[in-house]
Amino acid sequence: xxxxxxxxxxxxxxxxxxxxxxxxxxxxxxxxxxxxxxxxxxxxxxxxxxxxxxxxxxxxxxxxxxxxxxxxxxxxxxxxxxxxxxxxxxxxxxxxxxxxxxxxxxxxxxxxxxxxxxxxxxxxxxxxxxxxxxxxxxxxxxxxxxxxxxxxxxxxxxxxxx
Amino acid sequence: xxxxxxxxxxxxxxxxxxxxxxxxxxxxxxxxxxxxxxxxxxxxxxxxxxxxxxxxxxxxxxxxxxxxxxxxxxxxxxxxxxxxxxxxxxxxxxxxxxxxxxxxxxxxxxxxxxxxxxxxxxxxxxxxxxxxxxxxxxxxxxxxxxxxxxxxxxxxxxxxxxxxxxxxxxxxxxxxxxxxxxxxxxxxxxxxxxxxxxxxxxxxxxxxxxxxxxxxxxxxxxxxxxxxxxxxxxxxxxxxxxxxxxxxxxxxxxxxxxxxxxxxxxxxxxxxxxxxxxxxxxxxxxxxxxxxxxxxxxxxxxxxxxxxxxxxxxxxxxxxxxxxxxxxxxxxxxxxxxxxxxxxxxxxxxxxxxxxxxxxxxxxxxxxxxxxxxxxxxxxxxxxxxxxxxxxxxxxxxxxxxxxxxxxxxxxxxxxxxxxxxxxxxxxxxxxxxxxxxxxxxxxxxxxxxxxxxxxxxxxxxxxxxxxxxxxxxxxxxxxxxxxxxxxxxxxxxxxxxxxxxxxxxxxxxxxxxxxxxxxxxxxxxxxxxxxxxxxxxxxxxxxxxxxxxxxxxxxxxxxxxxxxxxxxxxxxxxxxxxxxxxxxxxxxxxxxxxxxxxxxxxxxxxxxxxxxxxxxxxxxxxxxxxxxxxxxxxxxxxxxxxxxxxxxxxxxxxxxxxxxxxxxxxxxxxxxxxxxxxxxxxxxxxxxxxxxxxxxxxxxxxxxxxxxxxxxxxxxxxxxxxxxxxxxxxxxxxxxxxxxxxxxxxxxxxxxxxxxxxxxxxxxxxxxxxxxxxxxxxxxxxxxxxxxxxxxxxxxxxxx
Numbered sequence: 001x002x003x004x005x006x007x008x009x010x011x012x013x014x015x016x017x018x019x020x021x022x023x024x025x026x027x028x029x030x031x032x033x034x035x036x037x038x039x040x041x042x043x044x045x046x047x048x049x050x051x052x053x054x055x056x057x058x059x060x061x062x063x064x065x066x067x068x069x070x071x072x073x074x075x076x077x078x079x080x081x082x083x084x085x086x087x088x089x090x091x092x093x094x095x096x097x098x099x100x101x102x103x104x105x106x107x108x109x110x111x112x113x114x115x116x117x118x119x120x121x122x123x124x125x126x127x128x129x130x131x132x133x134x135x136x137x138x139x140x141x142x143x144x145x146x147x148x149x150x151x152x153x154x155x156x157x158x159x160x161x162x
Numbered sequence: 163x164x165x166x167x168x169x170x171x172x173x174x175x176x177x178x179x180x181x182x183x184x185x186x187x188x189x190x191x192x193x194x195x196x197x198x199x200x201x202x203x204x205x206x207x208x209x210x211x212x213x214x215x216x217x218x219x220x221x222x223x224x225x226x227x228x229x230x231x232x233x234x235x236x237x238x239x240x241x242x243x244x245x246x247x248x249x250x251x252x253x254x255x256x257x258x259x260x261x262x263x264x265x266x267x268x269x270x271x272x273x274x275x276x277x278x279x280x281x282x283x284x285x286x287x288x289x290x291x292x293x294x295x296x297x298x299x300x301x302x303x304x305x306x307x308x309x310x311x312x313x314x315x316x317x318x319x320x321x322x323x324x325x326x327x328x329x330x331x332x333x334x335x336x337x338x339x340x341x342x343x344x345x346x347x348x349x350x351x352x353x354x355x356x357x358x359x360x361x362x363x364x365x366x367x368x369x370x371x372x373x374x375x376x377x378x379x380x381x382x383x384x385x386x387x388x389x390x391x392x393x394x395x396x397x398x399x400x401x402x403x404x405x406x407x408x409x410x411x412x413x414x415x416x417x418x419x420x421x422x423x424x425x426x427x428x429x430x431x432x433x434x435x436x437x438x439x440x441x442x443x444x445x446x447x448x449x450x451x452x453x454x455x456x457x458x459x460x461x462x463x464x465x466x467x468x469x470x471x472x473x474x475x476x477x478x479x480x481x482x483x484x485x486x487x488x489x490x491x492x493x494x495x496x497x498x499x500x501x502x503x504x505x506x507x508x509x510x511x512x513x514x515x516x517x518x519x520x521x522x523x524x525x526x527x528x529x530x531x532x533x534x535x536x537x538x539x540x541x542x543x544x545x546x547x548x549x550x551x552x553x554x555x556x557x558x559x560x561x562x563x564x565x566x567x568x569x570x571x572x573x574x575x576x577x578x579x580x581x582x583x584x585x586x587x588x589x590x591x592x593x594x595x596x597x598x599x600x601x602x603x604x605x606x607x608x609x610x611x612x613x614x615x616x617x618x619x620x621x622x623x624x625x626x627x628x629x630x631x632x633x634x635x636x637x638x639x640x641x642x643x644x645x646x647x648x649x650x651x652x653x654x655x656x657x658x659x660x661x662x663x664x665x666x667x668x669x670x671x672x673x674x675x676x677x678x679x680x681x682x683x684x685x686x687x688x689x690x691x692x693x694x695x696x697x698x699x700x701x702x703x704x705x706x707x708x709x710x711x712x713x714x715x716x717x718x719x720x721x722x723x724x725x726x727x728x729x730x731x732x733x734x735x736x737x738x739x740x741x742x743x744x745x746x747x748x749x750x751x752x753x754x755x756x757x758x759x760x761x762x763x764x765x766x767x768x769x770x771x772x773x774x775x776x777x778x779x780x781x782x783x784x785x786x787x788x789x790x791x792x793x794x795x796x797x798x799x800x801x802x803x804x805x806x807x808x809x810x811x812x813x814x815x816x817x818x819x820x821x822x823x824x825x826x827x828x829x830x831x832x833x834x835x836x837x838x839x840x841x842x843x844x845x846x847x848x849x850x851x852x853x854x855x856x857x858x859x860x861x862x863x864x865x866x867x868x869x870x871x872x873x874x875x876x877x878x879x880x881x882x883x884x885x886x887x888x889x890x891x892x893x894x895x896x897x898x899x900x901x902x903x904x905x906x907x908x909x910x911x912x913x914x915x916x917x918x919x920x921x922x923x924x925x926x927x928x929x930x931x932x933x934x935x936x937x938x939x940x941x942x943x944x945x946x947x948x949x950x951x952x953x954x955x956x957x958x959x960x961x962x963x
Contacts, residue, residue: 013215019277035192036185040377045881048377057562072904076185089183097342098849098857100184100671102377102427108183129891134881136428137671138373139858140892 005069009034010078018065025049027065028075036076036105047133050106051075057113059132076105079112087158088112088150097146099137108132110146112155119153126151131150169683170909173847174690176676178425178669187425190381193395194455194603198383199228201446202279202456203439204286205466206261209500209535209874210295210308210451213257213268213288218539220285221271226278229450230286231442232269233258234775239411243435243540244502247344247720247803252311253501255411255441260293262310262500262887263537265465266874270442272454288632297874299474299497299532302340310340310500312535330750342498343506343531347513347803348587350524361896363561366476367553368940369923370868371469371497372667374542375886379463384443385453392419392444397426399434400708401666402646405700406841412444423698426670430859431541432467433670434710435503464879468540469869471496471508471531471538475553479560485572489650490573494518498531499538505531510541510800511546515920516832517584518553518637518811519595520576525585527803535720537873541710542890543859547548552864552941555634555924559931562797564690568604569928570633573815577635586798587806592912594839597900598815599635604815605896606835619935626825632765632928635815638917639808640907641713641790643797649713650704650787651722653682653729657775659753661729666706667718668698672915673848678722680844681908685726685855686733687750707790712916715844716810716907723908724786732782733767736774740765809906811914814838816897822933824952827945829930831861834922836897840914841904854917855896862887868942 005139007024009032016031022116025042026052028034037060040048044062051060052074061070079086088111091097098104107130114129121129126147135143150158181187233256240738242251269286275277278439296302301308303658304548320491347605356362383395392414398404401421409416428434439456448456458467473496490524494512498505509529516527562569570710577595593935603609622629634852644678652664663682679693696702730750738745741764743757749839750756765773776778791806819833834857866885868879877886903910923941936951 009386012758029192030194033194034185035188035194038378040379041881043460043882044879046377046460067272076656080184085180085183085623092183093179096176096851098176098182099177099673099851100376100378100428101178101187101190101425104182112954120792123333124515127892130889134375134377134791134886134887137855137885138860139854139856139887139895141854141891141895144889144892149493 003066005066007032007065007068007073008071009073010075010143014073016104017023020066023061023067024063024065025060028060029147034077034123038102039106040070040102046047049105049108050102050133051107052109052113055113055116056133057110074109076109084133084162086112088115091150094147095142095146097138097143103133107135107143115155119156123148167684167909168894169680169690170844171842171846173845174680176673177679177695178675179675179812189378189427190383190395190456191539192425193383193385193424195385197272198453198455199271199272199450200272200276200279200854201443201454202276202283203267203442205285206257206264207270208261208290208292209264209856210293211290212259212293213261214291215289216269217287218269221282223338224278224282226274227271228452229272229446230269230282231445231928232256232279235445241436241440242502243409243504244506247319249502249506250319253357255438257683258856263535266770267438267499270446270903272450276506279454281481294923295535295874297534297536297871299495299534302532302534303338305339307339307577310535318599329789340533341530342502342533343509343546344632345509345513345527345529345801347527348525350488351493352524355524356480359488360483361561361565362478362480363564364476365560366474366939367555367556369473369549369552370826370941371472372863372867373464373469373869374430374432374544376428376430376432377860378437379460380433380437380467382440382443383453383455384447386444386696387449394420394444395422395424396440397433399426399429399668399670401698402669402705403577403708405653406645408444411441420698425545426668429670430543431545431710434541434912437466437467441740449466456869461879464884465537465876468503468538468582469610470542470861471498473549473650477557479552479557481565485567485575486567487520487522487576488878490522491526494529494945496531496539496815497536498533499536499665500533501538503538503540506800507538508546510548510803513803514807515547515550515637518578519635536871537876543856543916544633544919547638547917548860548863549925551634551636551920552923552927555921556927556939559632559928560937568612568615570608571836573599573633575811579958588802588808590811590903591808591906592839592841592902592917593813594633594900594902595813595815598813598837600834600876601837601900602817602897607818608633608817611713611819621657625666626823627821628824629819629821630929630931631817631819631924632934633815633817634921634924634928634930636917638712638812638913640716640810640913641707642711642807643790644711646705648787649718650707650723650785651725652704653725653784655733655767655771657768657771659766660694663684663690663693663695663722664703665695665697665718665722666779667714668709672707672709677715677848678719678895681723682726684909685723686730688753691755711935712913713790715911715913716904717790718909719904719908721788722837724788725784727784728786729782729784731739732784733770735822737765737770737886740770740773752818753757773795797882810904810912812838812917816921816925818922818929820926820929820933822930822948824934827949827952829865829926829943829948831865831893831926833894835916837900838907838914838918839900839902841902841907841912842908843899844911849899849914853918857893857922858887859896860919861891861893861926864923864926864941
């Protein structure tokens, strides 16, 4: 039996008929059609399925879609505005903070959250903030560099001029 | 070489970056087709069992199930990556008579959703006769051990089709129980050289099974269209190799099997082979007439998509008084798992990663791969190099201490130089090993940190923390002969002066789409923004070697440079007529063709293309190709190590600095100073990214990564229980590429993405020894092992070696 739910994703409301046990990850990918959110382990371990719920990063494979109602869900597809990249997205391009791109959506959303919480995190705080996002390609070096380059209010400044 | 490069050698942004930061990049799991079904695989719960009966009737009756297949549907589909006259393929997409490891494929279903497919698997009744199993390679070789592949495999191999001589079945598999491959290589006179040695050491090393951990789990989408073409979207590393094997297995003409472009979410060797789930997706699509998607779970990825071969290595080395390696006897035994995978390849490669680094004139090498009932081994970033380099350079460190020499100095006495010829005939036309070692030593403050041989280390202690440094070196090929043995490229010009590169390359994170586009831009004299790439689709792209064997830069890169040069040649011919000048007098820069030193006689590339179309209709399309080892027709022998196998080798050296906590046994990699010889770096930022990734993987495999088995069952198939490096583990990284130019590669480029992983293991192990004086010879170097060794160290007085 299907359940009727309503999800607000990237500012748009979607009315959906879903199986009650489906996770937010599955519904985003298979029902809403937003495949930028990746399924890396389906177990809450890898961080590739990270989305922002009311601004907070959460592994969407660990949340039932029914419990994501009445919240603002932001996926990687929701970051660019009018074809203009979010400054963190741009920083990852400029600093080569991506390779295969599979962990990238989750990493970028986590980085955005981190820099919103604290515009000037220390190196250690950045490392700690990203500790839940696995990446096998980059060894994290250029990911950390891309985030460092966006701190000290640089992300906010760039966002204001977007 | 003489003209300044404008695009190649620059850290330009990746051409796939926009798609990847916005979530638009499409991976296999993102492919959704109308009417698509979901497939799942039933796997063996037993390490070794005979299948007596499979009853699928209940599963077939379940509402929503559209197709069920078993071994009966894959009867004539014997295949494998290694399929030579000596080693005929030993695997079927679905088990025939027996299952040989926990996870072996038994049946597959397609249903309207994943839940129904899972429910159907639970309804399939398999009657097994459980057989005794064996998990240790030495046990497996005993005559009374259960024989895992009992029936002698008959029939032709695919290498015969590629021109390999049909030989009589070798005795390699017959004498010893469960031996799946054997390599014996000898040169010089090892016994005589041992007799002349000043000092001889014999040591044993062991390495663990490790997982690739690409973040994208393996997936396949198959759509058999009624017109007779099989459309596939696969998590792969080489579209032409996969197409070939799939066409053979499915008994379809090669061009009727089409691999579509998808981005690959990391591979590291784990997506090279053709896997049963891919064949099952195709068979189920053919059977149901609907598209079928199979996504492996993370647990399936950990157990059924190959692991790094657990390896036992015995090395005997004889050196002269001044530290020259005179003789070496290396014996390796790999645990192959239930099927060959690349077992016979890796035992050949162990020697392959030995010969190019140190000049050892007298060598006896013996490698054996052994079937057991653990999950199957396969290629993994470095394919054998991490294991053998760990052993060789750990032992070099030990020997250096024995003879009172600095290990870096001992390396410099033995490393090969440019111009040397290897025992198999490969020539080092570029080799920056000396520079790699020298510069790593210098930048890492090696001499200061290491101190003189035998110097006191107690001063370095800071509470319970002790620092130490270690060094290691390694090498990697730049492509090797494997189907289709060549790459080709097409460059077509547009009437606005832009170009489109068409290549069969697969982008899996290594940056090939970017670096190959840079080659085209450089050759044509246009900007990277004016190059677009169409890649990774067998219907659209010409053949490609695939993104394994590390031939991307050297082989595919050279083909693509030739394609761009061909387009340029045609372009200049047309321009010469229009500008009334000889071709030799023309230059292209920033998209403009000019008569040299005559800025008044110029036209844009777009105008030349326009003129060409108007005049003759020719829009200007260039093509180029490069065969691996052009000029040689023989294939290297896996069993004897004879025959050339690459055009160029990359080299690296690394100094690792670690902190060992003597209270907890924890080892932390603090700093990795890596210098590498990749020839000309096509894109330094991408090169740096490859090096960082390799260091991280090497760090994980040195310190924490290990697949743990219990009677053939993987006990830790999750990221929770299989720990790989996270951001908090990231070391400080230093070092860069050394000056080098590889004549075989485009603009002097060669391999970089694979080799670096290998030397991190010994560098760390040697650094741990330097710090606290304990020698860990069994990877990974866990806190338990370090603590136990420290405890042991306290007991008796130190043994004199």
